[in-house]
Amino acid sequence: MTTKKFFSSPWRTIGYLVLLAITILWLVPFIQAILTSVRTNDDLMRRGFFSLPTEISLQSYAEAWRRGGLEYYLPNSFIITIPSLVLTLFLSSLSAYALARFRFRGNRLLLFTYIGGMLLPFQVLMLPVFRLTDALGLYDTHWGIIAFHTAFQLGFCTFLLRNYMRTVPGEILEAARIDGCSEFRIWWQIMMPLTLPAVAALATLEFTWIFNDYLWAIVLLRSDTLKPVTAGLATLQGQYVMDWTVITSGALLATVPTVLVFIFLQRYFIEGLTLGATKG
Amino acid sequence: MTREKRLSQLTPYLFLILPLIIYLIWVIGPMFYTFYLSLTNWDGVSTPDFIGLRNYQRLFKDPVFYISLKNNLKWILSFITIPVVAGLALAMALNRSIPGAKAFKASFYSPLVLSLVVCGLIWGWMYQPANGLINATLRAVGLGALARGWLSDKNLVMWAIIAVGIWRQVGYVMVLYLAGLQGVDPGLIDASKVDGCSGWLTFRHVIFPLLTPVTVIVVVISIIDSLRAFDLVSVMTRGGPYNSSSVLANFMYIQAFNNYKMGYGAAISVVLFLISLVFIFIYLWRVLQTEMEY
Structure with a gap:
C-alpha cells in the first residue's frame, strides 16, 4: 500500500x-x-x-571512562564474552550434531537435560558453582566466569543448533559417508557450513546475553579491576551516588557494544530470539 | 559385530563426551549439590555441617520469605498479562505494511539489548524524587500532587521495578508473536473476511487460536523470567525499603553472600527451584509435543 x-x-x-x-x-x-x-x-x-x-x-563521559573505571570494565567484558562465546558455540555444535543425527539410547533424555538446564533459576547453581570455582583456584579470575558461561550456555545452544541441524537433508551427509568421509570431517566440512546461519543468529544473541550478565560477575569476581561493565556500573553507582550525569554517561557507554551489534546484526538477533522460543 | 560397526556406534558418544562432562560438572551436578547444601549450616568458609531440615523450618517462619514470595507472584501476574497483551497488540499492528514498520519494531525491541543493570540505572534516575523525569513532568503539568518517591514508598516500589521489567519485556513478546504470525496462513484470514467476519472476530476466532502454541511458550517463558528476577532489584533497591521489594532471587543472594548464611541461601534456592520446576516441565512437555510431530 x-x-x-x-x-x-x-x-x-x-x-x-x-x-x-x-x-x-x-x-x-x-x-x-x-x-x-x-x-x-x-x-x-x-x-x-x-x-x-x-x-x-562531555565531561561526565570522560569522568565515567577514567575515574569511573569504564576504561578497564569495558575491555574486561570483551575478555569474558569472546572466549565464552567461542567455546560454547564450538562445544554445543559437537553435542548438537550427536543429538541431531544419531539414534542412540538416551538421546532424548540428554536433549531434555540440556533444555531443562537452560531454564533453571540461577540461584540453584550459585553456591555450588561458587564453591567449585574456588576449589579449582579460579575464583576471582576471568577463567572461572568464562568456564561457567561456557557450560551454562551449552543448554540453549545445543537445543537450538540441534533443531537446526535436523532440518539439513540426510542425503547430503549420507553421500559423504559413502565417499568414506570420517564423521568428524562430515561434521566440520559439511554440517558446520550448512549450520552457519543458525550459528550467526545464536552468536549475536549469546554475545548480548553473556555481555549483559551481572549476577555471575558479582558472584565469581571480587577484584574491581577484573569486573565486566555490568558489575562495574553497580560499583560506579555507589561511587557517584548523586551524580546522575556520570551514572547515565557510564550506562550509555556500557551499551555501545551491544547497541552496535544490534544495529549491524539486528536480523540475526531477532532470528536467534525466535528460533529459541518457537521451535520448542 | 565388526570392529567398524562398534566404532560407528561409539561415534555419537565421542561427539558428546566433552560438552557433556562440562555440562554435568558446572550445571547438573551443582543443581543436586544445592539440595545437600540446604541441609547444612555452611558459611562459605568452614566445612558444611549437616543440620537436617532446620534451614527450612527457619525459612517458613521468616517474614521476608513471604514478602519475597508475594513479590515474585506480583511479578509473574504482571508479566503474563501486560507484556503479553501489549506485545500481541503491537505484533498485530506491525505485521502489515505500514509506513516505517521497521523503525517501530526496532524501537520496541531496542530495550532488549540493554543489560538489566543499565535499565535499572536509567530508570532509577527517571524515578528520582527531586529531579527525576517522572516527578519533574508531573510538576510541570500541574499534577505535582501525584509526585512520589517511587523507589522509597514501600507500597509502590515493587510495581515501579516491575514496570522497568515490562518496558524491556514487551519487545520480546512482540518478536515472538511476529514470528508466530508468519506461520498463520493468510488464506484463512481472507476466508474469514469473505465469510463476513469483522477484523476483531477474525482475530478472536481465527488468528488468536492459531497462535496458541506461541502464547503457551510466551507465558511459560514470562513466568520463568519472573522467577529469575534479580538484576533490577539488586541495582535499584537491593530489596528495600524494609525488604518491601525483596524477591526470592535477591533474598537468597543477600542471605548467602552478604550474611554468609550459605546453607540458608541454598534452602531458599531449593524452594525457588521447586516452583520453577513446574514451569520447566510444562516447557519440556511442549517440546515433546513438537518432537512427536516430526
Whole structure:
C-alpha cells in the first residue's frame, strides 16, 4: 500500500498517530539518559530537568571512562564474552550434531537435560558453582566466569543448533559417508557450513546475553579491576551516588557494544530470539 | 559385530563426551549439590555441617520469605498479562505494511539489548524524587500532587521495578508473536473476511487460536523470567525499603553472600527451584509435543 493511500482513511491515520505516540514514549528513557549525560550535574540539580542546559559538556563521559573505571570494565567484558562465546558455540555444535543425527539410547533424555538446564533459576547453581570455582583456584579470575558461561550456555545452544541441524537433508551427509568421509570431517566440512546461519543468529544473541550478565560477575569476581561493565556500573553507582550525569554517561557507554551489534546484526538477533522460543 | 560397526556406534558418544562432562560438572551436578547444601549450616568458609531440615523450618517462619514470595507472584501476574497483551497488540499492528514498520519494531525491541543493570540505572534516575523525569513532568503539568518517591514508598516500589521489567519485556513478546504470525496462513484470514467476519472476530476466532502454541511458550517463558528476577532489584533497591521489594532471587543472594548464611541461601534456592520446576516441565512437555510431530 502506498503511503498516500494508507493515510486516506481517517481511522487508520488516528491509529497510526496513537502508535507513533506510544513508540516515542517507549524511547523516552533513552532520550532522557542522553539529555542528562551531556549536562553538568550542578546545572541539572539546581535548575531542574526541563531547564535549558547552560552548557553542553562531555565531561561526565570522560569522568565515567577514567575515574569511573569504564576504561578497564569495558575491555574486561570483551575478555569474558569472546572466549565464552567461542567455546560454547564450538562445544554445543559437537553435542548438537550427536543429538541431531544419531539414534542412540538416551538421546532424548540428554536433549531434555540440556533444555531443562537452560531454564533453571540461577540461584540453584550459585553456591555450588561458587564453591567449585574456588576449589579449582579460579575464583576471582576471568577463567572461572568464562568456564561457567561456557557450560551454562551449552543448554540453549545445543537445543537450538540441534533443531537446526535436523532440518539439513540426510542425503547430503549420507553421500559423504559413502565417499568414506570420517564423521568428524562430515561434521566440520559439511554440517558446520550448512549450520552457519543458525550459528550467526545464536552468536549475536549469546554475545548480548553473556555481555549483559551481572549476577555471575558479582558472584565469581571480587577484584574491581577484573569486573565486566555490568558489575562495574553497580560499583560506579555507589561511587557517584548523586551524580546522575556520570551514572547515565557510564550506562550509555556500557551499551555501545551491544547497541552496535544490534544495529549491524539486528536480523540475526531477532532470528536467534525466535528460533529459541518457537521451535520448542 | 565388526570392529567398524562398534566404532560407528561409539561415534555419537565421542561427539558428546566433552560438552557433556562440562555440562554435568558446572550445571547438573551443582543443581543436586544445592539440595545437600540446604541441609547444612555452611558459611562459605568452614566445612558444611549437616543440620537436617532446620534451614527450612527457619525459612517458613521468616517474614521476608513471604514478602519475597508475594513479590515474585506480583511479578509473574504482571508479566503474563501486560507484556503479553501489549506485545500481541503491537505484533498485530506491525505485521502489515505500514509506513516505517521497521523503525517501530526496532524501537520496541531496542530495550532488549540493554543489560538489566543499565535499565535499572536509567530508570532509577527517571524515578528520582527531586529531579527525576517522572516527578519533574508531573510538576510541570500541574499534577505535582501525584509526585512520589517511587523507589522509597514501600507500597509502590515493587510495581515501579516491575514496570522497568515490562518496558524491556514487551519487545520480546512482540518478536515472538511476529514470528508466530508468519506461520498463520493468510488464506484463512481472507476466508474469514469473505465469510463476513469483522477484523476483531477474525482475530478472536481465527488468528488468536492459531497462535496458541506461541502464547503457551510466551507465558511459560514470562513466568520463568519472573522467577529469575534479580538484576533490577539488586541495582535499584537491593530489596528495600524494609525488604518491601525483596524477591526470592535477591533474598537468597543477600542471605548467602552478604550474611554468609550459605546453607540458608541454598534452602531458599531449593524452594525457588521447586516452583520453577513446574514451569520447566510444562516447557519440556511442549517440546515433546513438537518432537512427536516430526
